[in-house]
Amino acid sequence: MSKTTQEEVMFSRLRFRLGCDRRVSRQRDGCKTLPPRSPGASFVDPHRKFVLIAGPILLTGICFVLTLGSVKDSRSAAPRQISVDVVSPLQNDERSRLRQACENVAQDIQVQLDRSNTVLIRPPFVLAGDMPEDVLDRLHRDVVQPTERALNVGFFDVTPTEPITIVAFAKEAGFRDFARRVDRRQPDSYYGYYLRSHRRLVVNVSTGAGTLAHELTHALAHFDFPNMPEWFDEGLASVFEQSEFSDTSHRLTGTDNWRVHQVLRALHDNRLRKTDELVQGRSVRANHESIDYAHARYVCLYLQDQQLLEPFYRKLRSRAEIDPSGWLTLREVVASETVSDIDADFRRWVVKYHKTQRQRTARNDRQTLSMKPIESTDSRAEAIATNKPNGKAAK
Known part of the structure; x- marks a missing residue:
C-alpha cells in the first residue's frame, strides 16, 4: 500500500x-x-x-x-431551623402582624449568628442564642414570661407592639464576639446591654437570670414610658437584677445586692451626691457612673420599701411633660417638707436597710433572680451600668 x-x-x-x-x-x-x-x-x-x-x-x-x-x-453543621410555637394561619390583625414581624426579625438575626445557634419565635419575643432549643425555650418560660407578667402587673400598661429580640449566650466568648462583630461594642466590663434603636437586648446569661431581667425591664419600659428619665430608667431596671417573685409569681420585689457597697463606700468617703442632684440631673455623670447607678437603684428600693415605687412610676408617667426629671413627683409621693429631709432620710434608711437584709433569710420556696457582681476597669467599682445614646448596658 x-x-x-x-x-x-x-x-x-x-x-x-x-x-x-x-x-x-x-x-x-x-x-x-x-x-x-x-x-x-x-x-x-x-x-x-x-x-x-x-x-x-x-x-x-x-x-x-x-x-x-x-x-x-x-x-x-446542619442548617438552623427557626422554631415557632404557633400554628394558626396569619390574619389581618395586630397579633398576626406582630407574629409576621417577629418572623422577619428572626430571619435577619439568623444570618448574624453561628450556624449552630438556635432561633425561637415566641411573640412578641424573638430569642436566639448558643444553647439547645429546649434550654432557650426554658429560659423564655421560666424567666422572660414571669418577669414580663410581674412587671405588667406592677408597672406597665402598654404591651409590646413590635418584636423584642433577646440574644442570650451561655458562654462569655459568644457574648463578646456578637457584641463586637454585630453591634460594634466592647463588652469587657459588663454582662448585657439593650439597644433602643433595634429593640434588641444581648446578655451573658451565665452571670445570672438577673442580667436578663435588668435588660428586659429596659425593653418593656421602652413601650410604656419611652421618655423615662435616665436615672429612673436605670434605677428601676437595676432593682430587678436581684429580686424575688411573690407566692403567686404576679409580683416582683427587689432585694439587696452588691451595689449597696458602692453606696455605703461613697457615703463613707463623702462622695455620694445629694438625692435631689441625682434626680434633677436626669443623667449620670460620666466619671461617676458606678456610684450614680447604685444610688439610683437604692432610691428606687427606698420607694419600694414604703410601697411607693409603683405609685411613683405611674404618677411620673402621667406628668412627664411637666416634670421630666421626676423630682417634683418624688417630693409629692414621699410627702417631704424639704429637699434636705428626703436626702437625710434616704441616707439613714440605706444603712438600716442593708443591715436588715443581711439578717434576712431568703425563702427557698420562691423563685429569685440574681446577677453576680463584675470587676470593673474602675478599681473603685465592683460593677457599673452605662447608658449609651443607642443602648443601655448592665454591668
Missing part, C-alpha cells in the same frame, strides 16, 4: 470517530466537507491534540476543587 493510500485510510478512520475534521463546517442539514487538504498535511496539529486530551481533564479538576468548599460547609 502506498504512502498516500495509508494516509487516506487513517483520515477516513479519524473522520468516522470525530464526525468531521477541523475543516468541516456544521450546518443545519448536516456536515459540509470543504476542499480536501493537500497530501501529507497533518490532520491533528500538536496544539489541538493537547487541548482535546488535556482540556476535559483540567475542567474536571477545576470543578472538583470548586465544590470542595460547599461540601465542607454542608457537613460542618
